[in-house]
Amino acid sequence: QVQLVESGGGVVQPGRSLRLSCAASGFTFSSYGMHWVRQAPGKGLEWVAVISYDGSNKYYADSVKGRFTISRDNSKNTLYLQMNSLRAEDTAVYYCAKGQQLDVWGQGTTVTVSS
C-alpha cells in the first residue's frame, strides 16, 4: 500500500541543524511532487516546502526560506528536509505528504528545538 515514513526528528539546540527523511513506498515516487508540512504543539497545519517530481523546482514558506532545504533522491524513493539555524519556533511534528492534493501523509516525526 501507499506509505510514507518520516524519520530523523529529535531534540536539538537552537542554531543547530537536523535532516529529516521520508521514505516512500507503494507508488511511483519519481512521478509526484512532495511536500513537508509541520504542526506545532496544539496548533494548526503549516506548509513548509514543496519539491517537484524531478527536483527541478522547490518552493518554501517565508518562515523557513534560507534556512531549510528540500531535496529528493528518486533512486532511493526518499524525500529530505535539511533544517539549519533551527529556532524554538521550529518545534513541531513534521509530516511529508504526496502530490498536488497532499493525498497521502506520513505519521510524522517530532522536532524539538530547545537548549
Next chain:
Amino acid sequence: QPVLTQPPSSSASPGESARLTCTLPSDINVGSYNIYWYQQKPGSPPRYLLYYYSDSDKGQGSGVPSRFSGSKDASANTGILLISGLQSEDEADYYCMIWPSNAVVFGGGTKLTVL
C-alpha cells in the same frame, strides 16, 4: 501569503449535517482555485478528504464516504465542506487548503464536535 479563515469550532448532533466554511481573502477569487479539505483526529496525521473546484471538477479521497462533499459560495468567497449524516467518528479538526501560486496555504482549522 493569504490567510484562509475557518471558524475555530462548530458542533452538530449525530444524524444532522455540518457545514464547515473556509473564507478566502477578498483579493483571491474562490472560483479560481481548488479547495482541498483534510480531517485530523488527535494523535493522527491529517487525512485527505476531497477537493472541490466545481460540480464538474471535484474529487473524493480514497475510501472517503460520499456523505463528505464540497461546494463553494461565490458570493461569500467561501469554500464549504458539508458532512451529512453526522457520526460520532466525524468529531475531528478539519482544515481547508488552497495552492494559489508557489506556496500552499492552510486554514486555521475548525474543531467539529458531534454532540
